[in-house]
Amino acid sequence: DGGITQSPKYLFRKEGQNVTLSCEQNLNHDAMYWYRQDPGQGLRLIYYSQIVNDFQKGDIAEGYSVSREKKESFPLTVTSAQKNPTAFYLCASSRPGSPDTQYFGPGTRLTVL
Amino acid sequence: AQSVTQLDSHVSVSEGTPVLLRCNYSSSYSPSLFWYVQHPNKGLQLLLKYTSAATLVKGINGFEAEFKKSETSFHLTKPSAHMSDAAEYFCVVSDRPYDMRFGAGTRLTVKP
Numbered sequence: 491d492g493g494i495t496q497s498p499k500y501l502f503r504k505e506g507q508n509v510t511l512s513c514e515q516n517l518n519h520d521a522m523y524w525y526r527q528d529p530g531q532g533l534r535l536i537y538y539s540q541i542v543n544d545f546q547k548g549d550i551a552e553g554y555s556v557s558r559e560k561k562e563s564f565p566l567t568v569t570s571a572q573k574n575p576t577a578f579y580l581c582a583s584s585r586p587g588s589p590d591t592q593y594f595g596p597g598t599r600l601t602v603l
Numbered sequence: 604a605q606s607v608t609q610l611d612s613h614v615s616v617s618e619g620t621p622v623l624l625r626c627n628y629s630s631s632y633s634p635s636l637f638w639y640v641q642h643p644n645k646g647l648q649l650l651l652k653y654t655s656a657a658t659l660v661k662g663i664n665g666f667e668a669e670f671k672k673s674e675t676s677f678h679l680t681k682p683s684a685h686m687s688d689a690a691e692y693f694c695v696v697s698d699r700p701y702d703m704r705f706g707a708g709t710r711l712t713v714k715p
Contacts, residue, residue, distance in 0.1 A: 532607075540701070580646055582647075590654075596644075597645065
């Protein structure tokens with residue numbers, strides 16, 4: 491089945507540690523996205539990538555980093571510089587030519603202890 | 604700048620009664636508008652999408668939305684609520700590629 495997988499589903503980290511969230515898609519989509527969701531708020535864009543080896547900052551990129559070495563994969567690293575990293579993180583992808591129709595993964599809930 | 608306001612943070616209906624989730628948008632251009640649904644601890648699923656064709660858009664699971672430019676609204680409706688409709692609903696506006704603005708969400712509760 492085609493889709494987007496995110497792992498792990500739940501992630502705990504201590505303050506001061508970097509952590510990497512995985513996102514993989516087998517939809518053959520060119521574009522991929524990372525969003526952050528906080529309670530009572532909509533999604534906010536962290537980074538997006540239109541093609542391999544290229545990515546752009548979204549509205550809240552500070553404290554995060556990404557890479558796009560393969561079309562299928564778009565990992566997100568939450569660094570220790572991110573002041574309030576506890577949130578639900580969603581990865582999405584879109585077909586070529588249809589960036590406004592996005593398909594979402596199931597999400598990773600990150601908790602900083 | 605584009606933005607979207609969902610007018611109700613929480614809506615509660617009885618099973619079998621109509622659903623109305625309200626959304627107003629702001630955009631300098633002709634936007635695309637969307638409704639997504641999110642069940643607890645899950646990703647988002649596209650319900651429907653408006654892209655300047657018919658103003659009444661039909662989506663999945665019996666939902667539909669009407670684009671009203673004069674009112675800058677894109678309200679989501681369903682004639683008869685089902686228990687499985689209980690979820691969080693997000694209205695989204697996009698007037699540039701790769702730039703989607705999400706509303707804060709409306710939590711729909713369906714009572715038996």
